[in-house]
Amino acid sequence: xxxxxxxxxxxxxxxxxxxxxxxxxxxxxxxxxxxxxxxxxxxxxxxxxxxxxxxxxxxxxxxxxxxxxxxxxxxxxxxxxxxxxxxxxxxxxxxxxxxxxxxxxxxxxx
Amino acid sequence: xxxxxxxxxxxxxxxxxxxxxxxxxxxxxxxxxxxxxxxxxxxxxxxxxxxxxxxxxxxxxxxxxxxxxxxxxxxxxxxxxxxxxxxxxxxxxxxxxxxxxxxxxxxxxxxxxxxxxxxxx
Numbered sequence: 001x002x003x004x005x006x007x008x009x010x011x012x013x014x015x016x017x018x019x020x021x022x023x024x025x026x027x028x029x030x031x032x033x034x035x036x037x038x039x040x041x042x043x044x045x046x047x048x049x050x051x052x053x054x055x056x057x058x059x060x061x062x063x064x065x066x067x068x069x070x071x072x073x074x075x076x077x078x079x080x081x082x083x084x085x086x087x088x089x090x091x092x093x094x095x096x097x098x099x100x101x102x103x104x105x106x107x108x109x110x
Numbered sequence: 111x112x113x114x115x116x117x118x119x120x121x122x123x124x125x126x127x128x129x130x131x132x133x134x135x136x137x138x139x140x141x142x143x144x145x146x147x148x149x150x151x152x153x154x155x156x157x158x159x160x161x162x163x164x165x166x167x168x169x170x171x172x173x174x175x176x177x178x179x180x181x182x183x184x185x186x187x188x189x190x191x192x193x194x195x196x197x198x199x200x201x202x203x204x205x206x207x208x209x210x211x212x213x214x215x216x217x218x219x220x221x222x223x224x225x226x227x228x229x230x231x
Contacts, residue, residue: 003154036217038155045205045221046155057219089155091217097169099145099157099217 001094004029004102011108012080020105022073022090028100030071034093037066037075041086049088050075077107085109112136112220114206119225122196132189132206132222140164140184143214146191148202149224158204159191160214167213174200196229203227 005023012018022029022037029035035053038046048057050066053073063078073092077084090102118130130146146158159170159180168180179192189206203224210216 003156034215034217038218040155045223046218047221048219051210051217051219091155091157093215093217097160097167097214098171099160101147101155101157104154 001028001098001100004090004092004100006088006090006102006105008103009106009108011110012077013110014080014082016080017076017078018080018107019074019076020088020090020107022075022092022102024071024073024092024100026071028092028094029068029073029090031095032093033068035066035068035073036091037064037073038089038091039084039086040089046089080109082109112208114208114220114222116204116206116222116225119204119227121228121230123231124197124229126196127192127194128196128227130191130193130204130206130225130227132191134187134189134206134208137208137220139182139187141212143209143212143216144180144182144189145207145209145214145218146180146189147205147207147218147221148200149205150199150202153202156202160209161189162214163212169214193227196227198229201227201229 037050040046054066207218
């Protein structure tokens with residue numbers, strides 16, 4: 001299956017909000033609520049930020065929120081902070097016990 | 111706390127084999143599905159394989175079918191990835207990751223630090 005489509009980059013000033021899209025098909029994003037978002041700092045392992053489209057794991061700030069409409073999921077980071085600068089990846093269950101990740105978005109805090 | 115520690119990476123020639131291990135602790139290993147995910151240098155994440163909590167079912171991407179085998183030993187709290195017939199395009203950091211659920215339908219939540227596999231002559 002093909003990778004989910006994300007914009008290569010996004011940016012915002014401290015305190016602002018940034019929204020990242022993740023576009024798939026009815027066979028993955030649109031067909032299941034198993035969409036997750038991961039944050040990855042350079043040289044580090046990914047960290048789960050959102051699961052099941054909009055749920056936050058314990059310890060993740062409520063500045064991070066997720067949503068989905070049709071075949072597109074979105075991650076919004078509100079009140080941007082310097083430590084939010086990282087790569088972000090979406091992922092989705094794609095049926096038949098397969099998973100697919102997004103192409104990744106580099107978020108810069110200006 | 112959940113800990114996943116991968117090992118076994120290194121430099122290997124094309125066509126050769128390598129076995130990765132992932133030692134798990136801090137959770138009931140036998141109750142969760144487990145994944146392998148890889149990341150080529152400077153590239154994005156790519157899901158590689160999934161195994162159910164009891165090892166009863168295994169799945170992987172088409173590009174590694176017939177070459178890679180995921181397995182687990184619940185008595186040793188360890189996940190494995192046997193990689194045969196390695197190709198240059200398999201060069202990547204390989205992460206093991208715990209699934210949120212028993213069968214692996216929840217998606218990865220905790221990740222190891224990764225182990226680098228370089229396939230080169």
